[in-house]
Amino acid sequence: MVMAQSLFMALKEQHNHCVIDVLAPAWSLALMECMPEVRKAIIMPLGHGQFDFKGRKALGKQLRVEEYDESIVLPNSWKSALVPYFANIPKRTGYLGEIRWGLLNNSRKLDKQFLTKTVQRFVALASAPNAILPIIPQPRLLVDPASVAETVSTFDVPEKTSKVLGLCPGAEYGPAKRWPETHYAEVAKQALEKGWQVFLFGSAKDEPVTAKINELAGNGCRDVAGKTSLTQALDLMSLCDVVVSNDSGLMHVAAALNIKTIALYGSSDPNFTPPLHPEAEVISLGLSCSPCFKRECPLVHLDCLRKILPKQVLALLGIV
16 A cells, blocks of 8 residues: 555656545555545455455446546456446556456556566556656655644653654564564664664554563563554654564555665565665565565575574664
8 A cells, every 4th residue: 555655646746636536445544544645545345355246346336426537456356357347437457467358448468577566566557558667756654743642642652852763573474574573672672772762563463572572672662563553553653763674564654654764574575565765774685595475484494584683783773
């Protein structure tokens, strides 16, 4: 969703008066509220992997009243192109994906050698086929100061008198994307000793990981994993001076909040989904076995992440 904002920005640059509505899962509403390019978010009532042909047809028919001129379909699945088709949108753009002839009438063949990054593939859909790829706009999420103030009050965050470090040790994809807890704990401990505030971010699934990191760091961190809404997480993250993160959604959020981001890559490819910020620092060892794109290390050792040492991250933080 964060990378999709680059597409929205490109559309606005090319068509000054275009209006953008986004059909997306309910969880992403908090992100779209921070995107000034989006007029309206439409909740996709069907869950990931749920086909429900009748439901998609009914939703499409409901959207006919909007009289959209064009739809851009980012997922590559066949079912994702059904709603725009049944909404009678005259121009339906996207990559051919799962053989979507007919459902899409402005389909493109994806050239993976030319469009090597996910965000490039999104932004390319703003232009005509074979057009020169425009400059990729950097995503910018804009938080509401009033919401930030309310969240700060809710979580009793003290007035900022020192640097704030955010740590994002989770990764929904699997353990092969997660830097070891002990390494995160060492970074947190050193930052705390320098007088920094340290926030631990994540979902409810990450609570055991963040709790362990906090324990190893002497319980001096503010562990908000699983305790915030996505809006509150955005509010608190906006207070950070720097964020250290695995390759995850929160990594992209931090970069889009214009926060210096240190991104740790193991099983995934930093050339494919890098943090979209000019000052982002990427640490990847580039071992012969990586990127393997596996959820768990097939060789068990997880050297691609384990051998990224805390001192490397501390050096980038200026803590030595």
